[in-house]
Amino acid sequence: MADYLKKIILNSIQKILGETFSIEIKLEKPKIKEHGDLSTNVALAIAKQLKKNPISIADQIVQKIEIEKSIIEKIEIEKPGFINFFFSKNFYHNELKNILSHGNDYGKNKFQNKTANVEFISANPTGPLTVGHGRNAVIGDTVANILEWNGYKVTREYYFNDAGRQMKILGESVRLRYLQIGGEKIIFPDDYYQGNYIIEIAEKLKSEFGENLKEEKIFKEKAETEIFSDIKKTCEKLNICFDIFFNEHKLYKEGKTDEIINEFKKNGSAFEKDGALWLSSNILKSEKDKVIVKSSGEPTYRLPDIAYHREKIRKNYDLIIDILGSDHIATYPDVLAGLCALGEKTNHIKVLIHQFVTILQNGEIVKMSTRKANFVTLDELIDEVGSDVVRYFFLMRSIGSHLNFDLTLAKTQSDENPVYYLQYAHARIASIIRFASEQGISLNKDADISVLDSESEINLIKLLTQFPILLQNISINFEIHLLCEYLHNVAGEFHKFYHENRVVTENENLTSARLLLCEATKTVLGNGLKILGISTPEKM
RNA sequence: GCCCUUGUAGUUCAAUUGGAUAGAACUGAAGUUUCCUAAACUUCCAAUACAAGUUCAAUUCUUGUCAAGGGUACCA
Numbered sequence: 001m002a003d004y005l006k007k008i009i010l011n012s013i014q015k016i017l018g019e020t021f022s023i024e025i026k027l028e029k030p031k032i033k034e035h036g037d038l039s040t041n042v043a044l045a046i047a048k049q050l051k052k053n054p055i056s057i058a059d060q061i062v063q064k065i066e067i068e069k070s071i072i073e074k075i076e077i078e079k080p081g082f083i084n085f086f087f088s089k090n091f092y093h094n095e096l097k098n099i100l101s102h103g104n105d106y107g108k109n110k111f112q113n114k115t116a117n118v119e120f121i122s123a124n125p126t127g128p129l130t131v132g133h134g135r136n137a138v139i140g141d142t143v144a145n146i147l148e149w150n151g152y153k154v155t156r157e158y159y160f161n162d163a164g165r166q167m168k169i170l171g172e173s174v175r176l177r178y179l180q181i182g183g184e185k186i187i188f189p190d191d192y193y194q195g196n197y198i199i200e201i202a203e204k205l206k207s208e209f210g211e212n213l214k215e216e217k218i219f220k221e222k223a224e225t226e227i228f229s230d231i232k233k234t235c236e237k238l239n240i241c242f243d244i245f246f247n248e249h250k251l252y253k254e255g256k257t258d259e260i261i262n263e264f265k266k267n268g269s270a271f272e273k274d275g276a277l278w279l280s281s282n283i284l285k286s287e288k289d290k291v292i293v294k295s296s297g298e299p300t301y302r303l304p305d306i307a308y309h310r311e312k313i314r315k316n317y318d319l320i321i322d323i324l325g326s327d328h329i330a331t332y333p334d335v336l337a338g339l340c341a342l343g344e345k346t347n348h349i350k351v352l353i354h355q356f357v358t359i360l361q362n363g364e365i366v367k368m369s370t371r372k373a374n375f376v377t378l379d380e381l382i383d384e385v386g387s388d389v390v391r392y393f394f395l396m397r398s399i400g401s402h403l404n405f406d407l408t409l410a411k412t413q414s415d416e417n418p419v420y421y422l423q424y425a426h427a428r429i430a431s432i433i434r435f436a437s438e439q440g441i442s443l444n445k446d447a448d449i450s451v452l453d454s455e456s457e458i459n460l461i462k463l464l465t466q467f468p469i470l471l472q473n474i475s476i477n478f479e480i481h482l483l484c485e486y487l488h489n490v491a492g493e494f495h496k497f498y499h500e501n502r503v504v505t506e507n508e509n510l511t512s513a514r515l516l517l518c519e520a521t522k523t524v525l526g527n528g529l530k531i532l533g534i535s536t537p538e539k540m
Numbered sequence: 541g542c543c544c545u546u547g548u549a550g551u552u553c554a555a556u557u558g559g560a561u562a563g564a565a566c567u568g569a570a571g572u573u574u575c576c577u578a579a580a581c582u583u584c585c586a587a588u589a590c591a592a593g594u595u596c597a598a599u600u601c602u603u604g605u606c607a608a609g610g611g612u613a614c615c616a
Binding site: 028029030031032034035039041044047048054078079080081082124161164165166274275276277278286288290291292293294295296298300301305325326327328329330331353355356358396397398400401402403404406409416417418420421423424425427428430431432433434435436438439473477481482485488489492495496498499500502503504505539540 | 543544545546547551552553554555556557558559560561562563564565566572575576577579580581582595596597608609610611612613614615616
């Protein structure tokens with residue numbers, strides 16, 4: 001529709017200013033409905049170039065426009081020089097039919113045939129997932145869903161490292177607790193993992209192997225498998241499932257990191273100093289050189305990160321997405337620069353940074369640290385308020401906003417959570433359709449919908465038809481909160497329609513038409529909720 | 541110190557990335573159910589941190605001040 005209009009507008013402009021005149025025409029959906037369905041500011045832009053009165057330019061453009069009356073009802077010129085287009089009801093009635101014919105696939109873009117990799121959470125298995133990880137998890141999974149709806153084949157990936165210093169301390173923490181249980185007097189260091197889950201793992205070891213375990217390796221391994229299994233369970237509760245768990249260790253084993261070191265040395269990107277290997281500031285966009293291999297021989301995170309991303313690039317995904325917390329904001333440019341220095345293309349790597357979640361409990365900020373075990377686990381939260389609420393809460397805000405999560409509020413006021421507003425609309429529609437069928441009225445897709453004429457009916461249809469474009473936009477800008485906002489508006493518009501119009505009445509034509517509008521609304525709400533990973537209740 | 545985010549109703553967040561009258565939710569005040577789900581609807585109160593600048597137009601861009609979070613490691 002927008003493309004069609006653009007062509008016609010440009011045509012008209014060229015009639016006035018000559019065939020060669022060219023300008024980008026932006027069409028926007030105005031905020032208020034008095035300004036029409038689509039609007040353009042070209043007249044303002046041209047007026048600036050030509051230093052003429054924008055209104056008179058707009059006037060000329062409109063006069064030369066040739067348009068089909070069945071699609072555009074009227075065109076208006078407004079104040080500074082906007083040109084506003086009003087679509088016909090007929091156009092929207094056809095759009096409604098379109099929704100109904102696509103059903104559960106409405107909004108899908110099937111023709112892309114591309115692949116994408118979305119990496120998210122990627123927390124090392126040193127403890128249960130925290131509420132902070134929850135935001136990352138839900139964003140990642142939803143981005144993946146959006147891409148799937150836009151025709152991508154998506155791989156969900158979790159990257160972890162079980163060989164670092166943290167993991168060593170984790171193993172030691174378990175071992176000390178194990179010895180403690182066995183009755184030994186142990187001083188448990190402050191900077192070891194304090195959580196109760198460590199003691200539970202130690203107890204499991206004791207009941208499985210008795211009290212005489214010596215082998216250090218087994219403490220760490222047990223901790224890893226236990227914690228990972230918990231992490232997976234937590235993800236399952238949120239309906240999140242990974243295709244690949246990628247262990248950093250694989251990169252060393254297969255020589256991927258050595259390979260990169262050699263290439264860096266060869267092309268002058270890296271140099272040795274003080275017994276360490278440094279990545280030169282020449283290739284980084286920073287002032288300082290950065291260490292990639294410590295003088296101890298161990299690599300810093302930069303090296304395996306570069307190697308890992310190179311592996312992903314080599315799998316030829318059309319799109320590679322990293323979901324990271326804001327603490328990584330300074331590190332990913334180094335990784336990208338490193339990849340460039342290796343001659344890799346990074347245009348298709350998209351890094352989405354989300355701000356942290358601040359947890360408030362009883363009005364106080366809770367500082368979280370896995371080490372100190374003063375975190376609130378994601379698991380607890382899900383058990384408390386449910387998966388739907390957790391997902392919606394993390395998704396409804398733009399990822400760039402620092403969001404405050406008031407636990408006390410979330411727990412006590414869960415009934416007033418906005419997610420129920422959406423689900424209620426869905427359930428309400430289901431109930432209406434149920435009621436109709438009890439009266440012997442079933443959905444008739446061939447019913448005449450031109451009787452849908454009132455403001456609330458047309459407004460609802462208008463909103464529904466925006467769904468596919470919205471999904472397409474989100475697959476490019478990844479502003480997933482816009483989907484939440486949109487669905488909220490759909491629910492609101494539906495409730496308004498419901499209060500102003502009775503669906504099941506004596507009037508058969510009207511009943512059939514309104515039932516179809518209900519069905520279309522249910523379709524859009526249902527599809528949207530599915531993308532958000534939220535359930536679509538038939539009853540509440 | 542330097543760098544990156546972010547400052548919007550009492551509170552938590554939006555605003556099609558330069559558009560027209562800044563939208564919601566919660567809270568507070570007042571209403572709506574003999575009728576398909578009142579977890580709903582309808583009113584009302586209320587905000588762009590501060591100060592300059594750029595222009596037809598600034599919450600959005602630039603500069604400064606103030607405040608919050610993160611980074612600034614041979615930690616991840």
